[in-house]
Amino acid sequence: MRRSHVDDKIAAMMAQLEATRPQAARRGHAASCAQKDRHPSAEAARAIALMNGMASKLEVYECEHCHAWHFTRRRKGS
């Protein structure tokens, strides 16, 4: 069964949709981590934690999604 030109056009449109989908997913994830404080560097994040007196309670980590630095709550003891 041969594909018509219309099918080819639809296939091309679907391919375009597929190509934009991962980008939309990334944006969605970035939006969820946008709710957290984002800092340009570990030093900046630690400085904020220090100013808030939270340095002993907060840990900083580089986000794998937005590559900004976020705080995470430091786990108590062991």
Ligand SMILES: [Zn+2]
């Ligand atoms: Zn993030």
